[in-house]
Amino acid sequence: xxxLSAVAQRAVEAATGAGASDAEAYVSRESGREVRVHGGEVxxxxxAVQIGVGVRAWAGHRVGYAYGTDLSEAGVAAIAAxxxxxAEVADEDEFASPPQPAEFEALPGLGDPSIAEWEASRVxxxxxxxxxxxxxADPRLVAVETAVYADADEQVAIASSTxxxxxxxxxxxxxxxxxxxxxxGARESGLGFxxxxxxxxxxxxxxxxxxxxxxxEMIGAGKPASQSCxxxxxxxxxxxxxxxxxxxxxxxxxxxxxxxxxxxxxxEVASEAFALHDxxxxxxxxxxxxxxxxxxxxxxxxxxxxxxxxxYLYDTYTANREGGASTGSASRQGYRSLPSVSSSNLxxxxxxxxFEQLLAAAGDGVYVTDVAGLHSGxxxxxxxxxxxxxxxxxxxxxxxxxxxxxxxxxxxxxxxGAVGAAGAESRWVPxxxxxxxxPLLIAEMAISGS
Numbered sequence: 001x002x003x004l005s006a007v008a009q010r011a012v013e014a015a016t017g018a019g020a021s022d023a024e025a026y027v028s029r030e031s032g033r034e035v036r037v038h039g040g041e042v043x044x045x046x047x048a049v050q051i052g053v054g055v056r057a058w059a060g061h062r063v064g065y066a067y068g069t070d071l072s073e074a075g076v077a078a079i080a081a082x083x084x085x086x087a088e089v090a091d092e093d094e095f096a097s098p099p100q101p102a103e104f105e106a107l108p109g110l111g112d113p114s115i116a117e118w119e120a121s122r123v124x125x126x127x128x129x130x131x132x133x134x135x136x137a138d139p140r141l142v143a144v145e146t147a148v149y150a151d152a153d154e155q156v157a158i159a160s161s162t163x164x165x166x167x168x169x170x171x172x173x174x175x176x177x178x179x180x181x182x183x184x185g186a187r188e189s190g191l192g193f194x195x196x197x198x199x200x201x202x203x204x205x206x207x208x209x210x211x212x213x214x215x216x217e218m219i220g221a222g223k224p225a226s227q228s229c230x231x232x233x234x235x236x237x238x239x240x241x242x243x244x245x246x247x248x249x250x251x252x253x254x255x256x257x258x259x260x261x262x263x264x265x266x267x268e269v270a271s272e273a274f275a276l277h278d279x280x281x282x283x284x285x286x287x288x289x290x291x292x293x294x295x296x297x298x299x300x301x302x303x304x305x306x307x308x309x310x311x312y313l314y315d316t317y318t319a320n321r322e323g324g325a326s327t328g329s330a331s332r333q334g335y336r337s338l339p340s341v342s343s344s345n346l347x348x349x350x351x352x353x354x355f356e357q358l359l360a361a362a363g364d365g366v367y368v369t370d371v372a373g374l375h376s377g378x379x380x381x382x383x384x385x386x387x388x389x390x391x392x393x394x395x396x397x398x399x400x401x402x403x404x405x406x407x408x409x410x411x412x413x414x415x416x417g418a419v420g421a422a423g424a425e426s427r428w429v430p431x432x433x434x435x436x437x438x439p440l441l442i443a444e445m446a447i448s449g450s
Contacts, residue, residue: 112198133208190214
């Protein structure tokens with residue numbers, strides 16, 4: 001790690017030496033593996049290591065960027081010089097300025113040594129166990145469409161001419177499968193997944209059993225009647241909607257007027273049963289770090305609380321546009337990309353109702369366990385959505401027959417206002433972001449079926 005910090009410092013000195021008024025260097029080393037299993041055999045195993053440096057250079061209020069993988073003294077100097085040259089010819093932007101240093105607390109426990117300790121054969125065995133568990137659950141389980149394990153171990157160092165300096169290491173892994181069950185003349189699929197800091201934190205039997213259960217529960221699914229009724233969103237579906245809401249709270253979207261939550265600060269936007277925070281220091285959060293992609297300390301930001309919209313998320317640039325301060329919400333897709341504003345870990349506050357109590361409160365309605373085409377089916381400006389869904393009917397407060405090929409429609413802010421209750425047990429969902437949410441009861445939603 002100190003090696004990466006030394007590279008970052010060297011890059012900053014080289015950029016200012018090449019004429020930049022200020023400079024910042026972001027260095028990352030990421031190693032990752034992916035194992036795909038089919039029919040009890042390893043179908044593919046890939047491993048990759050990426051290491052490089054990205055340099056931002058400022059010439060007054062003009063900013064340039066360059067990146068590369070040659071971390072030798074000459075290589076770093078060449079990358080830094082390119083960034084400084086790019087700044088000289090960039091358009092002036094009064095809001096372009098380097099982040100200022102601030103103290104941050106270390107955040108231990110983000111890395112898990114089992115990623116390095118477990119050889120490829122051992123994680124392959126784990127993935128095979130996921131598939132085997134699903135297939136052994138019931139004779140109607142006829143296949144596993146895909147079973148996958150993936151992990152990532154990343155070290156990050158940052159330095160700037162303004163005095164920003166820091167480093168950290170983080171790891172994450174997940175496994176999932178799509179199990180296929182056959183019955184009543186059709187095949188149904190079911191998703192099972194788990195995530196952890198390292199492979200020793202995964203339970204392959206639980207992941208396989210979940211996929212099998214979800215597939216079996218969908219056998220005999222038909223179309224529900226079109227209606228307006230209470231809906232319970234399972235954690236994976238709730239997380240997908242929360243991810244969209246988090247995107248609409250990023251200052252870049254808000255400042256462009258491309259968010260249904262733009263201009264609504266301190267207005268009532270949700271029921272009191274729905275509270276949302278962005279927490280970049282949550283110990284279990286996959287996106288947690290001591291600082292963001294600009295070296296600004298991560299923190300917990302209340303977004304929706306007491307039914308009102310309390311804050312937007314800012315990086316340095318979007319904060320400068322409003323004369324405010326960054327919320328520590330800059331992210332990057334590695335050293336190749338410039339920082340941009342994004343949520344870290346979105347955390348929906350759990351309520352006090354068990355899953356059975358949510359169903360009882362719904363009475364008669366629909367339990368939605370899967371949605372398709374969410375990102376293409378949502379207007380990011382208005383928040384209006386109409387997406388395909390599947391799940392189970394709720395009758396007399398209990399789960400009933402499976403249903404699919406129906407759509408749920410509404411508008412994101414109106415949906416938040418209709419949250420009747422949140423479940424007591426939350427789950428981390430890694431798809432499309434990092435979200436922790438319980439199941440949510442929506443008092444009323446439009447269902448379009450037969």
